[in-house]
Structures are given as C-alpha cells and as structure tokens.
Amino acid sequence: MYKGKVFVIKVSGGVFGDAASTHNLMEQVAILHQVGIRVVLVHGGGPQLTQVQKSLGIEPQIVAGRRITDQKSIEVTSMVLNGLVNTRILGICRELDIAAVGVSGVDAGLVRAHKRPPVKVEGRLVDYGYVGDIDLIDAKVLQQLLDERLMPVVSPVSADDQGTLLNINADTVAAGIGAALKAEKLMLCTGAPGILESVDDPCSIISYTDLTGLQRLKEQGSLKDGMLPKAKAIEDAIRGGVRRVHVTSYKSPDSLLAEVFTNEGTGTLVVENISALSPAEQQAG
Ligand SMILES: Nc1ncnc2c1ncn2[C@@H]1O[C@H](COP(=O)(O)OP(=O)(O)O)[C@@H](O)[C@H]1O
C-alpha cells in the first residue's frame, strides 16, 4: 500500500540522548526504507545545541518553542546540527546498511528562507536573531536522491539567498518538505506520547483529530512550549497537501511501525477533516 510513497520522518534531538532508543528508532526507519517507502529523515538536535551552548558559556533562550540565535549561536547551530547530529545518524545508517546521504537546508537551495524580523510574541517584541522563516522549498535534490534509492538525512540549518545561515525549527522544515513532496505521511517522533489534552496528564492522549480539533486545543491553551511550533507545522503540512500527520513517541519501542501498520497506532493522527473521511479511511493507519 505504501510502496513508492513518500514518508517524511522527523526525529527530535531528544532521541539521541539514549543509545537504545536511537537504535530502536533507526531500525524502524530502516524497515520502512527497505520495504520501498521513499523515506526522508529530518532531524532536530535542540538538547545537544543547548548543551554545547552552555559549555561555551552561552545561556540558551527559547521563546515559544524557538531558540533566539545570535551570531555565535548560529555557528554553534551549524556545528552541532550539520556536524555532530547529522554525522552521527549517518554512522548509524552505515551500521544498519541504509544507503543514506546527509544534506542540510543550505544544500542545492533546498530551503530558501529569510531572517525573521523582530516579532511580537506573547505581548512582547522578540528579536530571534539568525532564525529563518521559509520562503520556498526546492525539493529537487531530495527527489534525485530518492530516485537513486538513497535516503536523505536532513539537518534544518538553512540560508537566505546571500548565503547567510539561518536556524529553523526542525518540525517546520519537515512540514515544508512534506508539503513540497506531497508526502503521504509526516511523522513527528518526539518525547511526548502524542498530543495531550492536558500536558500534565500523559493519559490524556488524543488518538485522532483534525485541523478544527487542533485549533480548539490551541484556543483552550492546551498547547505549550515546543508543541506550539509543532502544531503550526502540522497545520502547514496538511494545508500544503500532506494527507496524514502522526505525532508519536520515540520512547515506545515500536511506535513508528505500530502507527503505520496497525489501525490503533500509539500516538496522535491529524488529518484535514475527520468527517470528510470514509469509514474505511478512518480505520486505515
Ligand atoms: N498538549 C501537549 N501535548 C504534548 N506535549 C506538549 C503539549 N503542550 C506542550 N507540550 C510539550 O511539548 C514538548 C514537545 O516539544 P519539544 O520538546 O520542543 O519537542 P521536540 O524537541 O521533540 O521537537 C513535550 O515534551 C511537552 O513538554
């Protein structure tokens, strides 16, 4: 059913803090790649970035889920995301025999962005510095790699047309790539079990929702911190043509495969409009 279809899988940096979770997740990615799904892996690296910033005496500042990125921090961002995290994932791909190629949003004009001007967030003016907003995704380079059966491993570091490097949230980049490739699925693997009705109650997981449901959660204040850029990314991906967005935990051992190959799944599935789906479609993973 999914052979030849595009899945964009975004893995949060948190997974790489634990070797067993990392292997577990990458083994599932390997299976999806090996059965003929065109997998694009987009990675984060927020916790690693925070750690290296602190070791260099830079106090990390994150506002509404996005990192304020000054001149020194954009250098750290490209060192950590393009260097450390991307290369570590490629090493695991070697071990698991996945033919993978590392790229970033800078490569071959993949992500064209501009520096975000100071914006009002939660009532105050915030200058995010070298943080980018996406103008265009040119996914040609990814199509070429996928046509050669190579798995792209994408770091979200991007640039403007002058070559100024910009930091973009990995969920945002994954959503843009999903929309550009009209992906069958965007899978966001995060530390949370899925989208929760109440962030303090891990049992309040929402199994199935749509854009109206997501808006309701936002309006009632259920979405906070890192879930804010994730919710925006989910909305943009679906409006851009991605059929299904899944939010799953990297902590449960078979979360990706269960989400794809069982009706129940383990996390949250978001579609454009639940009532527009046929009963059969509502059943499908
Ligand atoms: N309604 C919610 N459901 C789930 N997580 C939420 C919600 N609201 C806020 N969060 C927080 O958002 C976090 C996910 O964001 P973040 O840690 O930035 O993600 P990642 O690094 O995986 O991209 C969760 O671990 C949780 O603390």
Ligand SMILES: CC(=O)N[C@@H](CCC(=O)OP(=O)(O)O)C(=O)O
């Ligand atoms: C602008 C912005 O916030 N960029 C993110 C990029 C990394 C990321 O998104 O990593 P996770 O998926 O692990 O959170 C950051 O600096 O943390």
